[in-house]
Amino acid sequence: MEALQREIAAAAVFEDAIDFTPDAIRDGEALVAGIDQAFLGERAVSAVVLVRGGEVVARAHAITPLSMPYVPGLLAFREGEPIVAALETLDVEPDLLVFDGSGRIHYREAGLATHVGSCFDAPAIGVTKNLLCGRPRDPTDGLAEGDRVAIEADDSMTAPDGTVVGYAYQSRQYSESKRINPVYVSSGHRLSAATALECVIACGGEYKLPRPTRLADRYADELKREHGG
DNA sequence: GCGACAG
DNA sequence: ATCTTGTCGC
Numbered sequence: 001m002e003a004l005q006r007e008i009a010a011a012a013v014f015e016d017a018i019d020f021t022p023d024a025i026r027d028g029e030a031l032v033a034g035i036d037q038a039f040l041g042e043r044a045v046s047a048v049v050l051v052r053g054g055e056v057v058a059r060a061h062a063i064t065p066l067s068m069p070y071v072p073g074l075l076a077f078r079e080g081e082p083i084v085a086a087l088e089t090l091d092v093e094p095d096l097l098v099f100d101g102s103g104r105i106h107y108r109e110a111g112l113a114t115h116v117g118s119c120f121d122a123p124a125i126g127v128t129k130n131l132l133c134g135r136p137r138d139p140t141d142g143l144a145e146g147d148r149v150a151i152e153a154d155d156s157m158t159a160p161d162g163t164v165v166g167y168a169y170q171s172r173q174y175s176e177s178k179r180i181n182p183v184y185v186s187s188g189h190r191l192s193a194a195t196a197l198e199c200v201i202a203c204g205g206e207y208k209l210p211r212p213t214r215l216a217d218r219y220a221d222e223l224k225r226e227h228g229g
Numbered sequence: 230g231c232g233a234c235a236g
Numbered sequence: 237a238t239c240t241t242g243t244c245g246c
Contacts, residue, residue: 037236039237070237072234079236102235111235132235156233174246184235 001074005110006158012118014104017190020095022202028053032203033094034212035083038220040229042066044082047220050094051212054204061223062086072132073107076115083116096199097124098212103188103196105134105151105166108158113188124188125196126166127213131184133157136168140182143170148197151184167197172208183208 020030031052038045044066050058062085068078079101087097102111103126110118111132117124134151143149149168153159166186173180187196205211 037237039236070236072236075235100236106235126235128235130235133233178245 001077002108005108005115008115008118009109009158012104012109012114012188013190014187014192015190016192016195018095018123018195022195022198025096025199025202026053026204028055030095031057031092032096032098032212033087033090034098034210034214034216035086036100036213036216036220037079037082038224038229039066040224040227044079045220045223045227046079046082046086047216047223048086048090049212049215049219050090050092051203051215054211056215058090058092059219060086060089061219062089063223063227075101076110076112079112080115084119087120093122095123097122097188098200098203098210099124099126099188100128100213100217102126102128102132102184103166103186104159104193105132105184105186107133107156109165111186111188113186117189121189123190125191125199126186126188127200127210128184129181129208131168134165140168142179143168143173143182145170145173147182149182151186164193166193169197169200171205171210180208
């Protein structure tokens with residue numbers, strides 16, 4: 001599986017190859033898909049929420065059996081197929097896919113966002129609440145809202161040491177006493193690290209996670225309740 | 230052997 | 237991710 005990830009990484013494009021801009025996302029000229037999952041025993045509940053100009057345009061989901069356990073570094077093999085099942089029920093093509101998982105911030109530069117984005121050859125971004133690997137260029141605690149810190153490749157990764165593979169982004173910061181952790185943003189496919197971050201910022205949101213991801217998160221919970229849990 | 234690890 | 241009540245703060 002590691003070998004396959006290296007192939008996927010080789011096919012992935014970590015440069016801008018998109019036909020929209022972050023501003024287009026703000027202006028409602030781009031369709032963004034937020035993707036997340038919840039679990040029901042040995043079944044995955046995959047949720048997709050399509051957002052345009054901050055408004056929900058459509059939702060799609062799929063409940064499928066899981067074939068693999070969770071293994072750090074191999075998340076795409078567990079969640080990839082279930083997510084594809086949900087994406088296939090869409091009747092429109094999103095301009096951008098935003099995943100709840102890493103993109104290039106991955107040992108072999110092949111996180112969930114890279115894996116699925118590359119398969120669909122669609123622009124993709126990975127957003128996580130915890131850092132899988134890589135090293136922040138500067139301390140990430142105590143950042144102010146809007147701050148960003150580059151994440152560089154470390155020796156646990158195949159990318160050349162020091163390569164900027166993503167960013168820690170302080171999307172929210174309420175008070176200074178009880179601090180919130182930043183989110184980690186990385187390109188999955190057809191985006192540079194910097195543009196991926198700009199796209200996430202353009203997605204907006206009132207919470208820590210970008211709006212599309214947050215909405216998919218809640219939709220997944222809603223589905224989970226409906227189907228027992 | 231020790232450390233470290235998305236969801 | 238998931239199991240889970242109350243609770244502190246804006």
